[in-house]
Amino acid sequence: MDLLNGNxxxxxxxxNDYVHEVYxxxxxxxxxxxxxxxxxxxxxxxxxxxxxxxxxxxxxxxxERITEPDRVIxxxxxxEDDVGKVQVNRGFRVQFNNSIGPYKGGIRFHPTVNSxxxxxxxxxxxxxxxxxxxxxGAGKGGSDFNPKGxxxxxxxxxxxxxxxxLSKYIxxxxxxxxxxxxxxxxxxxYMFGQYNRLxxxxxxxxxxxxxxxxxxxxxxxxxxxYGTVYFVEEMLKQTGDSFAGKNVIVSGSGNVAIYAMExxxxxxxxxxxxxxxxxxxxxxxxxxxxxxxxIKEFTNQRIQDYLKFHKNAVYYEGCRNIWxxxxxxxxxxxxxxxxxxxxxxxxxxxxxKAIGEGxxxxxxxxxxxxxxxxxxxxxxxxxxxxGGVAVSAMxxxxxxxxxxxxxxxxxxxxxxxxxxxxxxxxxxxASYGSPGNLVVGANIAGFLKVADAMVAHGIH
Ligand code: NDP
Numbered sequence: 001m002d003l004l005n006g007n008x009x010x011x012x013x014x015x016n017d018y019v020h021e022v023y024x025x026x027x028x029x030x031x032x033x034x035x036x037x038x039x040x041x042x043x044x045x046x047x048x049x050x051x052x053x054x055x056x057x058x059x060x061x062x063x064e065r066i067t068e069p070d071r072v073i074x075x076x077x078x079x080e081d082d083v084g085k086v087q088v089n090r091g092f093r094v095q096f097n098n099s100i101g102p103y104k105g106g107i108r109f110h111p112t113v114n115s116x117x118x119x120x121x122x123x124x125x126x127x128x129x130x131x132x133x134x135x136x137g138a139g140k141g142g143s144d145f146n147p148k149g150x151x152x153x154x155x156x157x158x159x160x161x162x163x164x165x166l167s168k169y170i171x172x173x174x175x176x177x178x179x180x181x182x183x184x185x186x187x188x189x190y191m192f193g194q195y196n197r198l199x200x201x202x203x204x205x206x207x208x209x210x211x212x213x214x215x216x217x218x219x220x221x222x223x224x225x226y227g228t229v230y231f232v233e234e235m236l237k238q239t240g241d242s243f244a245g246k247n248v249i250v251s252g253s254g255n256v257a258i259y260a261m262e263x264x265x266x267x268x269x270x271x272x273x274x275x276x277x278x279x280x281x282x283x284x285x286x287x288x289x290x291x292x293x294x295i296k297e298f299t300n301q302r303i304q305d306y307l308k309f310h311k312n313a314v315y316y317e318g319c320r321n322i323w324x325x326x327x328x329x330x331x332x333x334x335x336x337x338x339x340x341x342x343x344x345x346x347x348x349x350x351x352x353k354a355i356g357e358g359x360x361x362x363x364x365x366x367x368x369x370x371x372x373x374x375x376x377x378x379x380x381x382x383x384x385x386x387g388g389v390a391v392s393a394m395x396x397x398x399x400x401x402x403x404x405x406x407x408x409x410x411x412x413x414x415x416x417x418x419x420x421x422x423x424x425x426x427x428x429x430a431s432y433g434s435p436g437n438l439v440v441g442a443n444i445a446g447f448l449k450v451a452d453a454m455v456a457h458g459i460h
Pocket of ligand 1: 276336
């Protein structure tokens, strides 16, 4: 018997063998799906102690089932461009798990979209959505369509064609998409309009991230970025610290990045740098978020254009180099695997104290380990960026009740959700033998909720 943990060597071996065998099976079944395998590996590593406490999950084949999507839909999206040429893209929707609610997760339009990226995002969403405490299952979708350089009408025609096919598989109690990279309220508006046209009704609850003027929730566009800052503030509180007086860098300058910057500044921090896929800007006076909104949110220019308005700022080519800026807190809010081990080492060398993942899986596994080894506070994406989907679930509630909550009401609820998420991650980490490790805590807390529901619902 292992006296420390109350488990026999046989029990430990059984749990380890189970995790190992299932991972080998997942690898074999999903060859070459780099991002999906990275996301599953990271979860599996955390879950070993769970199978010691809960052998019934082994008996019920939970790991085998939770890593296999309920269904993956791929489809042709044909549309006509402005010069009359037929274009073809590929559409995806991965409906990963609906044990605790209808499938829920964003739609991404970006040329890199492929099956591996869709599956990793939908898999992560399973645990993230469970952590919010709301009744939402997990999905993700998108297309390899590149909205950059397309006219307004081209975006509309593409989006209408995309949703014409996807409309067969979604609905307010079935699957509720939202935005993600390349999809904001304009694209959600086109999807919603086309869906209602096809169905001949008005199903407000089929999408979230809608314009607040027609069914959207106030506070949704701010939710992911604000939520990330609320989560990091909770982490800092544990060490008697806060955002006040800190220097922060934020990668990206899209929806998540803009509102993470806005909230960090409101909390008393100075944001020194932000980026887009071309490069980053450094402003010694602190980034002016209103200017970034003008450039990126309203007119879709390049972040370099910030220099036209702020003469002291400097632009550097190459977005990765943003991690060389000396800071106390770094919030990667752009895309997956944007922060690798050598960036982590540089940040550590420059004295970083806390990392909050605003984007999905922005840090590689090696980068996360490097931060943890040096005691840097680390808020993993599935917990730290869950605020967006949490407010999406609030949008679903408001649509069902045909009511709208005020911005203050939504923000108050968001703050509470992020605090609860932090506490459940913190507690799960402590009770499963990894105190302070929020990566392990988030994986375990999210997993337990979904696994319990899967056991209760029987084998299917
Ligand atoms: P947006 O499309 O609004 O913005 C993405 C931003 O990241 C753009 O500024 C883009 O620049 C920039 N970017 C892309 N690649 C890089 C790179 N390698 N380095 C630096 N910047 C880069 O997307 P969102 O803000 O909505 O999403 C960002 C991340 O947050 C994604 O991982 C998404 O999955 C995640 N997320 C989003 C949620 C939401 O509510 N929107 C919810 C939860 C997670 P450019 O303009 O040059 O392309």
